[in-house]
Amino acid sequence: MALLKAVDPKGLLKKELITEEEIKTKVEELAERITIDYQGKKPLFIGILKGAFVFLSDLVRKIEIPLEIDFMSVSSYGKATQTSGVVKIEKDLDRDIRNRHIILVEDILDTGLTLKYLVDTLSARNPASIEICTLLVKEGKQRVNIEPKYVGFTIPDEFVVGYGLDFAGMYRHLNSIYAIDTDKI
Numbered sequence: 001m002a003l004l005k006a007v008d009p010k011g012l013l014k015k016e017l018i019t020e021e022e023i024k025t026k027v028e029e030l031a032e033r034i035t036i037d038y039q040g041k042k043p044l045f046i047g048i049l050k051g052a053f054v055f056l057s058d059l060v061r062k063i064e065i066p067l068e069i070d071f072m073s074v075s076s077y078g079k080a081t082q083t084s085g086v087v088k089i090e091k092d093l094d095r096d097i098r099n100r101h102i103i104l105v106e107d108i109l110d111t112g113l114t115l116k117y118l119v120d121t122l123s124a125r126n127p128a129s130i131e132i133c134t135l136l137v138k139e140g141k142q143r144v145n146i147e148p149k150y151v152g153f154t155i156p157d158e159f160v161v162g163y164g165l166d167f168a169g170m171y172r173h174l175n176s177i178y179a180i181d182t183d184k185i
């Protein structure tokens with residue numbers, strides 16, 4: 001962790017959970033699956049800001065079919081490291097999604113409340129299909145029935161940062177995924 005002192009002056013990073021190389025390989029694998037599954041279609045990728053911006057940008061650049069990209073921004077009320085389940089749409093889509101094939105791109109699925117809310121809200125707008133592509137799933141934490149079609153990694157119940165994920169706005173620019181030492185917060 002010494003090398004990370006420059007980006008982690010408070011020493012909150014506990015351990016590297018997923019390396020840059022592992023993420024790269026997984027992103028290519030997911031992009032290949034999506035390329036095959038959506039042949040002949042022009043899916044609309046919806047990145048959930050802010051956490052998914054790094055994952056989305058790497059993912060779409062490996063996909064070899066026509067596609068479009070939009071973003072939504074949501075906030076959930078609650079403590080810094082916990083979701084309350086109450087979700088507010090801060091920025092909605094710029095376009096109509098009726099009859100579109102939607103791929104919701106999220107950084108992490110924890111309780112599932114955020115994605116459940118988004119899937120329900122977007123389904124009401126009559127898209128042709130909606131699937132979820134999430135980089136991470138926290139094992140055993142889901143409180144609602146939600147089944148992402150594309151999952152990068154299943155991780156233990158730790159608060160993680162890096163590769164788009166933040167703690168208090170920090171660490172999004174790290175290339176690997178790290179667990180934070182929550183005792184130091």
Ligand code: 5GP
Nearest residue numbers: 083109110111112113114158159160165166
């Ligand atoms: P959920 O609604 O599934 O409980 O939580 C989803 C959102 O909570 C994620 O999009 C993310 O913003 C935040 N979140 C949940 N777990 C973590 C985590 O371990 N690290 C970070 N940085 N954010 C998390």
